[in-house]
Amino acid sequence: MRGAGSERDEVLLGAETVIAAMAAWVLARYLLPPSVATFAPFTALVSLQATVDRSVRDCLQYVLAMTAGATLAATLAAVAGIHGWTFGLLTLIALCIGRIRHLGRQGTPVAIVSFFAFSSGQGQIDYIGHLVASVGIGALYGLAAHLVPAPARHTGHQQQAVTALYVAMTQRLNDLADTLEAEAPDRDRLRQWRRDWRRLSAECERIRHTIEAEIENGRMNPRRTVSGSGEALPRAR
Structure with a gap:
């Protein structure tokens, strides 16, 4: 709360x-x-x-x-x-x-x-x-x-979640590129990569679901939100 x-x-x-x-x-x-x-x-x-x-x-x-x-x-x-x-x-x-x-x-x-x-x-x-x-x-x-009151709007939260996901994917790709450039990865490293990317895949689905819910939350909602949210949410999706 x-x-x-x-x-x-x-x-x-x-x-x-x-x-x-x-x-x-x-x-x-x-x-x-x-x-x-x-x-x-x-x-x-x-x-x-x-x-x-x-x-x-x-x-x-x-x-x-x-x-x-x-x-x-x-x-x-x-x-x-x-x-x-x-x-x-x-x-x-x-x-x-x-x-x-x-x-x-x-x-x-x-x-x-x-x-x-x-x-x-x-x-x-x-x-x-x-x-x-x-x-x-x-x-x-x-x-x-x-x-009274209408459900809260969370446009900024969804944008932050997408930004965090983008940063995590960037870090994973950099790690992937650096390791493959330096040496052949062993089985333990491959298993770790699979776990990491599967978690990111699940996080993508979760964030996509929350963005869709927030887009729906904007319809008929009398509560005002930040300017530009109509374009921000589809772009975040």
């Missing part, structure tokens, strides 16, 4: 998640029936991802999945009634809808929400309206907690 970085970001995200989930659950319990209150903190969890862009995208996908599941349950209950075979049909259709590519990782909640709306709510419009309200409360609290 003493310095800016991914570790402190994870701690702050965890604290925001606890506060948002708690506040959403308390408000949902106060305004809505207990049977739907759990959807509020669950939606808050979905809405709090590592970046604002991912949070908004996952939240919208979850709301779409919830709407599809609730609509499916209400329609099937009204048309065919509450039976074992209609529940099986509900499950089949919900799984098919969940495979739609635009829902991304939120395909599974289509079936989960439809189960609740069909079994607990009996497909009734009142229950579905309360469920939608609970999801809305969770989404608002989750996104609000993520925007």
Whole structure:
């Protein structure tokens, strides 16, 4: 926590998640029936991802999945009634809808929400309206907690990491050139070189991943950053 970085970001995200989930659950319990209150903190969890862009995208996908599941349950209950075979049909259709590519990782909640709306709510419009309200409360609290404060920007950290990697590669290449110029390396030296270069290869992948995450963190992020970061991060990549 003493310095800016991914570790402190994870701690702050965890604290925001606890506060948002708690506040959403308390408000949902106060305004809505207990049977739907759990959807509020669950939606808050979905809405709090590592970046604002991912949070908004996952939240919208979850709301779409919830709407599809609730609509499916209400329609099937009204048309065919509450039976074992209609529940099986509900499950089949919900799984098919969940495979739609635009829902991304939120395909599974289509079936989960439809189960609740069909079994607990009996497909009734009142229950579905309360469920939608609970999801809305969770989404608002989750996104609000993520925007105030917004995730920190780490453009300078990524540039420093690339610089350190460049220095390490320069040192390894110089050592390689000096040794090969002077003598034929023995097996122990070759094994050491392999270990060193494999570590550098793994470090390249790690830094590339963090740069991609920071580029994503810049999208829709209201927090200001240093001038030129839009060009600096692609150049660092």
